[in-house]
Amino acid sequence: MKDSPIANNANSSKKVIVGMSGGVDSSVSALILMQQGYQVEGLFMKNWDEDDGTEYCTAKDDLADAQAVSDKLGIKLHTANFAAEYWDNVFEHFLAEYKAGRTPNPDILCNKEIKFKAFLEYAMALNADYIATGHYVRRGEKDGEPLLLKGLDGNKDQSYFLYAVGKDEIAKTLFPVGELEKPEVRRLAEEYGLVTHNKKDSTGICFIGERRFKDFLEQYLPAQPGDIETLEGDKIARHHGLMYHTIGQRQGLGIGGLANYSDDPWYVVEKDLERNVLIVTQGGQHDSLFKTHLIADNFDWVAREKPSFPLTCKAKCRYRQADQDCTINELADGRVEVSFVEPQRAITPGQSVVFYIDDVCLGGGIINVAFNK
Numbered sequence: 001m002k003d004s005p006i007a008n009n010a011n012s013s014k015k016v017i018v019g020m021s022g023g024v025d026s027s028v029s030a031l032i033l034m035q036q037g038y039q040v041e042g043l044f045m046k047n048w049d050e051d052d053g054t055e056y057c058t059a060k061d062d063l064a065d066a067q068a069v070s071d072k073l074g075i076k077l078h079t080a081n082f083a084a085e086y087w088d089n090v091f092e093h094f095l096a097e098y099k100a101g102r103t104p105n106p107d108i109l110c111n112k113e114i115k116f117k118a119f120l121e122y123a124m125a126l127n128a129d130y131i132a133t134g135h136y137v138r139r140g141e142k143d144g145e146p147l148l149l150k151g152l153d154g155n156k157d158q159s160y161f162l163y164a165v166g167k168d169e170i171a172k173t174l175f176p177v178g179e180l181e182k183p184e185v186r187r188l189a190e191e192y193g194l195v196t197h198n199k200k201d202s203t204g205i206c207f208i209g210e211r212r213f214k215d216f217l218e219q220y221l222p223a224q225p226g227d228i229e230t231l232e233g234d235k236i237a238r239h240h241g242l243m244y245h246t247i248g249q250r251q252g253l254g255i256g257g258l259a260n261y262s263d264d265p266w267y268v269v270e271k272d273l274e275r276n277v278l279i280v281t282q283g284g285q286h287d288s289l290f291k292t293h294l295i296a297d298n299f300d301w302v303a304r305e306k307p308s309f310p311l312t313c314k315a316k317c318r319y320r321q322a323d324q325d326c327t328i329n330e331l332a333d334g335r336v337e338v339s340f341v342e343p344q345r346a347i348t349p350g351q352s353v354v355f356y357i358d359d360v361c362l363g364g365g366i367i368n369v370a371f372n373k
């Protein structure tokens with residue numbers, strides 16, 4: 001085990017504040033920046049105030065881990081609380097989206113509003129030259145403009161979550177682990193004796209953590225039970241609330257063993273908000289789950305100006321999906337229509353569609369509706 005990182009002096013006049021989550025990726029990010037000679041400090045953010053005293057509350061343990069890593073590396077750890085900003089700019093929107101029957105992705109908004117806004121402003125006020133995070137993405141450059149590139153480790157690439165962060169923020173951020181494969185990150189953490197080396201990757205909504213999601217949501221949005229119908233309109237069961245279900249989802253319908261139907265599993269095809277009805281079908285590859293087109297709005301382009309349309313590129317409709325060939329066209333009302341070469345399974349309103357050309361993440365928008373034509 002090595003004791004301390006060896007610094008060179010090339011970057012020694014530059015101060016970087018690393019977002020330290022108490023996880024292995026941000027721990028190793030701090031280590032690498034020290035090795036690269038930067039003046040490194042850490043910042044642990046607490047963005048969710050409610051301490052419900054349950055097993056879900058892991059922020060204290062995470063802070064302890066971030067502190068242990070900072071002590072080991074000999075860096076100062078700042079702490080900040082952006083709970084008010086998180087509530088106003090991320091969580092309220094998240095609830096509104098659920099209420100409207102969509103399935104939002106709060107981590108995308110959290111990156112835009114908290115990590116690359118509140119945290120960035122905080123760090124700049126501490127006279128930092130850069131911030132750094134443990135995201136698996138890279139920064140590129142074309143014609144003097146910063147680009148957001150996919151992380152080198154194809155299994156870990158997190159550009160999907162960062163598409164709404166603009167080029168000016170990207171220009172002020174370093175992403176040290178984006179250049180590495182995850183196993184190498186864990187190996188480095190172990191080599192330098194960082195306690196986070198074998199900590200499991202975080203899951204759950206950023207800053208709210210790993211709660212039983214249904215119970216959690218129920219605290220904020222009253223459930224509205226309704227019918228579950230087949231595509232043919234037969235009522236076959238009841239649901240507890242449309243918001244607990246996602247297009248393409250298999251489990252949790254509480255149906256099975258129905259007379260007149262086979263034992264094949266049921267999948268959510270559609271949420272009929274007007275009638276508060278969940279529409280389901282049997283078979284995870286049923287035709288009704290596949291759509292060739294979608295319309296999206298609320299666009300964020302990394303370059304902060306929209307590309308010229310029509311644009312032929314690749315897209316992901318969910319994290320971890322392989323890039324899909326598509327063409328983007330602008331509609332008269334400013335929204336865009338995306339046409340896919342291959343039909344896409346379970347396109348989900350509220351989720352983001354994110355566009356790429358090779359490794360470059362162009363930006364993306366929020367899916368309104370999916371259809372065939």
Ligand SMILES: Nc1ncnc2c1ncn2[C@@H]1O[C@H](COP(=O)(O)OP(=O)(O)OP(=O)(O)O)[C@@H](O)[C@H]1O
Nearest residue numbers: 019020021023024025026043044045133134135202
């Ligand atoms: N509570 C926090 N305080 C400061 N920075 C944070 C915090 N949570 C996340 N971050 C920053 O955002 C990055 C990505 O967060 P994410 O939740 O996706 O973690 P991750 O990929 O599991 O990384 P890690 O292993 O560092 O937790 C982290 O690497 C870290 O730089």
